[in-house]
Amino acid sequence: YRYNPLHSHQVAFNEYNASYEIEFIRQISDTRIYCVQKVLNGYFFTFWYGGWDNGNVRDDGWLYNAAYIQKSLEWKAFSSIKEGANSADVGKIDPAVSEWIDIASQYDSPSIQATLILKDGLLVLDFSKQKNAYTVQQISFYADFKLMSVSGEVIYDYSILPQDYPG
Numbered sequence: 001y002r003y004n005p006l007h008s009h010q011v012a013f014n015e016y017n018a019s020y021e022i023e024f025i026r027q028i029s030d031t032r033i034y035c036v037q038k039v040l041n042g043y044f045f046t047f048w049y050g051g052w053d054n055g056n057v058r059d060d061g062w063l064y065n066a067a068y069i070q071k072s073l074e075w076k077a078f079s080s081i082k083e084g085a086n087s088a089d090v091g092k093i094d095p096a097v098s099e100w101i102d103i104a105s106q107y108d109s110p111s112i113q114a115t116l117i118l119k120d121g122l123l124v125l126d127f128s129k130q131k132n133a134y135t136v137q138q139i140s141f142y143a144d145f146k147l148m149s150v151s152g153e154v155i156y157d158y159s160i161l162p163q164d165y166p167g
Contacts, residue, residue: 042070068096072165087134
């Protein structure tokens with residue numbers, strides 16, 4: 001089993017936990033937990049909806065997204081980035097973007113969405129492949145760290161505790 005952030009799919013928590021070394025789990029509410037894994041140059045966060053019961057993880061929760069953080073940044077660090085910017089320019093600000101682009105390149109994906117957890121909000125960058133480079137197609141910033149599901153029924157919360165940001 002290999003987690004591929006380019007393709008959304010149902011994955012059971014216990015299956016994920018057995019496949020990867022989870023450093024710690026944070027319960028934020030009865031319906032939301034996130035897991036943190038220390039990876040080579042930062043932290044990999046997986047966000048789960050449901051699946052928590054009296055301090056125990058159940059297998060009915062589902063993974064709704066992941067984020068990779070190499071360093072703590074704020075929205076103002078990205079003020080020079082505009083639609084049409086090359087992913088390499090964004091990667092100079094946040095090296096985690098380069099990691100997402102490398103994954104997209106490995107799968108020859110025509111597009112990828114990079115979810116960046118900043119200290120002051122959630123930054124979502126949509127990239128598409130133009131010739132042989134990925135360029136920014138859309139920039140979305142959510143100061144409350146929350147995204148609405150496509151159906152409008154679920155609010156996905158990407159906030160993390162202050163102590164979980166890289167030092």
